[in-house]
Amino acid sequence: MFEEELSFLRRMTKRQLAMQILNFVMIISSALMVWKGLALYxxxxxxxxxxLSGSMEPAFYRGDLLFLGMPNEPVHVGDIVVFKIPGRDVPIVHRVIKLHDERETGKQFILTKGDNNQVDDRGLYNPGQLWIHKEDIVGKVRGFLPHVGMVTILMNDYPQLKWILIGGLGLWVLVNRE
Incomplete structure (x- = not known):
């Protein structure tokens, strides 16, 4: 079966091959447009x-896919937020356990903790940092799908799997006859 697909690929004219590549580019750009539309919405x-970790168990498990929103309303104790620490790439999903509002500046100081952790997140923040701020928050959790994100975790843990998957999808798009 695989040999048949490869021979079909070899028999393609330059125009047919260009159309298949264009289809592949259209699929990728459509996915990016959906992502950007979700970000705007x-x-x-x-x-x-x-x-990525078990720090929020039993609320969320490793591999759960979270849907976020970032409303203009203030953050409340009990909200589950995703935040980034300046200078680090990986966002953290934890619950807000304490707030402090500074009246003079209107700034909100936020302390978080993973449900499955023994202590608050001050050890995760940058040295000397005791609170995070609203501008550090990427979004509040609005919903989730259990275990759907395991594919992402597997691709990060095994980079060769990512390239095999991308190559397989690219080959499938090229040899797809429709």
Missing amino acids: TNSESPIVVV
Whole structure:
């Protein structure tokens, strides 16, 4: 079966091959447009994230896919937020456990903690940092799909799997006759 697909690929004219490549580019650009549309709709730079650790169990497990929104309302104790620490790439999903509002500046100081952790997140923040701020928050959790994000975790843990998957999808698009 695989040899048949490869022989079909070899028999393609330059125009047919260009059309297949264009189809592949259209699929990728459509996915990017959907992502950007979700980001605009949810007012969040990252509308979907994957839980990477067990720190929020039993609320969320490793591999759960979280849907985020970033409303203009203030953050409340009990909200589950996704935030980024300046200078680090990986966002963190934890619950807000304490707030402090500074009246003079109107700034909100936020303390978070993973449900499955023994202590608050001050050890995760940058040295000397005791609170995070609203501008550090990527979004509030609005919903989730259990275990759907395991594919992302597997691709991060095994980079060769990512390239095999991308190559397989690219080959499938090229040899697809429709």
